[in-house]
Amino acid sequence: MKAAVLHEVNQPLVIEDISVPNPGPREVLIRTKVAGLCHSDLHFIEGLYPHPLPAVLGHESAGVVEKVGSDVTYVKPGDHVVTCLSVFCGTCDNCTTGRPVLCTDTTVKMLPGQSNRLSWGRKEKLNQFLNLSSFAEQMLVHENAIVKIRKDMPLELAALIGCGVITGYGAVVNTAKVQAGESVVVIGCGGVGMAAINGAEIAGAGRIIAVDTNPAKLQLATKLGATDVVDPRNGDVVQQVRDLTNGGVHHSFEVLGRKETAEQAFAMLAPGGTATIVGMIPFGQKIELHGFDFLRERRIQGSSMGSNHFRVDMPRLVEFYMRGKLHLEDWISAKIKLSEINEGFANMKAGKTLRSVIMFDA
Ligand code: APR
Ligand code: ZN
Ligand code: ZN
Numbered sequence: 001m002k003a004a005v006l007h008e009v010n011q012p013l014v015i016e017d018i019s020v021p022n023p024g025p026r027e028v029l030i031r032t033k034v035a036g037l038c039h040s041d042l043h044f045i046e047g048l049y050p051h052p053l054p055a056v057l058g059h060e061s062a063g064v065v066e067k068v069g070s071d072v073t074y075v076k077p078g079d080h081v082v083t084c085l086s087v088f089c090g091t092c093d094n095c096t097t098g099r100p101v102l103c104t105d106t107t108v109k110m111l112p113g114q115s116n117r118l119s120w121g122r123k124e125k126l127n128q129f130l131n132l133s134s135f136a137e138q139m140l141v142h143e144n145a146i147v148k149i150r151k152d153m154p155l156e157l158a159a160l161i162g163c164g165v166i167t168g169y170g171a172v173v174n175t176a177k178v179q180a181g182e183s184v185v186v187i188g189c190g191g192v193g194m195a196a197i198n199g200a201e202i203a204g205a206g207r208i209i210a211v212d213t214n215p216a217k218l219q220l221a222t223k224l225g226a227t228d229v230v231d232p233r234n235g236d237v238v239q240q241v242r243d244l245t246n247g248g249v250h251h252s253f254e255v256l257g258r259k260e261t262a263e264q265a266f267a268m269l270a271p272g273g274t275a276t277i278v279g280m281i282p283f284g285q286k287i288e289l290h291g292f293d294f295l296r297e298r299r300i301q302g303s304s305m306g307s308n309h310f311r312v313d314m315p316r317l318v319e320f321y322m323r324g325k326l327h328l329e330d331w332i333s334a335k336i337k338l339s340e341i342n343e344g345f346a347n348m349k350a351g352k353t354l355r356s357v358i359m360f361d362a
Contacts, residue, residue: 003056003118003136004341005126009047012342013135018056018120020140023069027117028143030081034159035134035358036060037344039190040280043257044129045345048282052113055127058134059085060163062155065146072143080151082162084310085130087145101305108142117141135341137360147314153321156335156357157328160191161317163305164331164355168195168255170306170313171278173203176251180204183249185241186226187265188256189217191331191355192278194224196253201225202325205251209244211237214351224327241268254279262287271296276303331355337362 001020004013023029041057043049065079075081088095089105103109110131117140118126118133131145149158168191172178184200186193189212200208201224210221211230218229230240242248248270254262257279265275266289277300281287289300306313320326333353336344344356 001137002338003133004058004338005054006045006057007054009045009053013045013057015339016120018118018126018136020117020138021119023067023072023140025069025071026143027069027140028065028072028075028146029067030063030083030139030141030146031066032061032063032134032137032139032360033155034062034360036159036162036164037341037348037356037358038163039192039348040163042345042348043280049280050283051129052127054124055129056118056133056136057129058136059083059130059132060159061132061134061139062149062159062162063139066138069143074143075146075148079148080153080155080158081146082149082158082314083132083134083139083141083146084162084166084305084308084314085132085145086305086308086310087131087142090144098309099307100309101307108144135338135358137338147311149315149318153318156332156359157321158318159357160328160331160355161314164191165195165317165326165328166306166308166310166313167278168192168197168306169199169202169317170308171253171276171303172196172199172251174307174313175301175303176253176274176276178203178205178251181206182251183207183209183245185209185211185249185252185265185268186221187211187237187252187254187261188279189214189221190255193253193255194221194331194354196255196278197221197226198224198326202320207245207249209241209249211241217354220330220354224330237264238268245270249273251276257281259285259287263289266293266298266300269293269298271298274299274301276301278303332357335359335362
């Protein structure tokens, strides 16, 4: 089968012929139907985050179950599934106390370079990425890395839920637990930021302020629920938000992964407000906060994959889509072939796309 391989950072991905073994007892073989290009993949391509190479990237996908291992009862061939990198064991301390996103069992949630699920007839090991590797026609994954979804859900929209949408929506609903009427700022309205805005709308937030340097993104943000927009090119972002909110917001979300915007997210909080950092700030970088601001109980926290319980959250997101509350069609800017993946990432970098999705059957 075909897969896009990252051989070296800052080099184009190369389409190679690879294979996967038969599923082990708790593994599932999936025919990949759709894979989204996520900014986090780009972080790894650019070497901002380390990963053993060569590797097959990709972690936002949906497909159809082809084969299951001997102990798998959760799915059967033909089931439609969404994948999630938040694979969970179900028995460690974090899983048992309701935080499966932080699962510590590395026999299930394997560390980079640990799994042996991909081969390609060369001596050099081909690494699986985040226990998924979606930029491939087939995926071999642990059964706890997938969720079943209804078959009338279009798979190209379902795939988006697998990372970008759950990350943004979950940051608002699960991590920050935004209450009806509270004010929200989202800094960075890419795929993940838009999901945070749509999530804030679903949660019943009051003011929803979108911050982005791209006017087209701000326009779409308004369609998805933003009540106000702020363009950093029109002056100090913190001041603009303070002016709109009478002194500060209840919740800010940094969905970009930069020092400067993370600092803005904290600085724009009202007393008692919480900043949630969703973006992946380049490895090794530190952020600076004004210590005085903690006196009025301002908080700052991280959010990983929207603090998801994906087996519950993702089918709910599918229902929100079906009821017209989650505007997934608006996320897809381009449907591409696996062979067009490098152009897809170039367009992401240029800010031309919200999400490009690889359609494997096209
Ligand atoms: N202030 C506000 N917005 C900005 C700024 C800025 N200074 N600079 C760029 N942006 C906007 C871009 O215009 C774009 O709309 O931020 C957005 C980033 O979006 P994407 O590139 O689509 O990124 P996305 O996939 O949403 O991921 C964002 O979340 O999960 C993490 O790793 C991911 O760190 C990344 C972040
Ligand atoms: Zn992602
Ligand atoms: Zn666990």
